[in-house]
Amino acid sequence: MDMGLKGKTALVLGASRGLGAAIAKGLAAEGVKVYAAARTVSAIQGWASELPPSAGEVIAIELDVSKVDAIDTLIDRLLGEEGVDILVNNTGGPPPCDAIEATRDQWLSNFEAMAANVFHLTGRLLPAMQKRQWGRVISITSSGVEQPIPRLALSNGIRSAVVGWSKTLAAEVAKDGITVNIIMPGRIHTTRVDELDANAAKRSGKSVEDVAAGSAAAIPTGRYGRPDEFADVAVFLASERASYVTGSKIRVDGGATRSV
Structure with a gap:
């Protein structure tokens, strides 16, 4: 199936390993030019060097999503190149803890890195998508937003805020040819x-x-699950074939979530 992605440009956050790396590889395999961002550039360069010659270009970018100045510098660079067509918001998870022990500082610092900065990044990149009347915003959360996971209070709470934002945004930009979706991984075998x-x-x-x-x-x-199985869902949502899928939460968890 032709996914209609050749010639598109994507920004994938957290692309050094795990789900982010798998998604970046999957998009590159479809001929997408991928800006792969993470704190460890050498890891990106490592997996990118193993891609076949037919893959799209991968540009490794050093980025710490907890630093808004670094995010703005990256956005300015991307907008100078007419922005991106596909944005994959993928942030690292916070440390495990119970809700009762999570401190105010933990909530604030992790909310900034996992939510507020993602909202800011997306908001600045959206106008270029609106101008082209085509775009994809995909945010990776967790199955914990539907079935809270013990000891992951910070993740359950902050990622739920990302879901509420995503659903709201989806309705606002649907008329502009932009889809906004959430993918919820379950137990995908990653380093995390x-x-x-x-x-x-x-x-x-x-x-x-x-x-x-x-x-x-x-x-x-x-x-x-395998990271590539998860990435295949992200690539589909990024594609032309998924143009009528927006405002959705999609589980990739092997059936582990028991809620209807």
């Missing part, structure tokens, strides 16, 4: 999930292998 499993193992006294096996057993598919 390995870190969460290690944290759970330390608290429970179990081995990491036992924790992972227990988590996988609770998923109807009986396994963790």
Whole structure:
């Protein structure tokens, strides 16, 4: 299927590893020029060097999403090149903690990096999309926005705010040919999930292998997802084929979320 993405330009945040890297690779494979942003540029350059010659250009950019000045510098650069067609908002997760122990400073600093700065970045890039009457905004959250995950209070709360913003924005820009969607990963096998499993193992006294096996057993598919499986959904939402999908939350979790 022709996804209609050749010649498009994308900005993917958190593209050094995990879900962000997988999405950036998937878009590049479709002929998209990808600005891949993260704090660790060398990691981006590493996976980009392994792409086939037919892939779109990948431009590695050093970016810390917690720093609004750095975000504005990147936006100015992109707007000088007529902006991007596709924006993938993907931020790292906050440290695990219970709601009762989360401090005000933790809420503020993580909200700025995971939500406020994302809203700012998107708002500045939208006018160029509106001018072209075509755009895609995809934000990666978590299955915790539908079924809160124990010990991930900061993530559950802040990512839920991103969902509310995304749904509101979708209605505002639909007339401009711009779609705005959320993808909610479940247990996708990334370094972040390995870190969460290690944290759970330390608290429970179990081995990491036992924790992972227990988590996988609770998923109807009986396994963790692969990053490329998740990325395929993002690539579809970015494509011309998904032009009538907007304001949606899409789960990629192997059926783990039990709510209707």
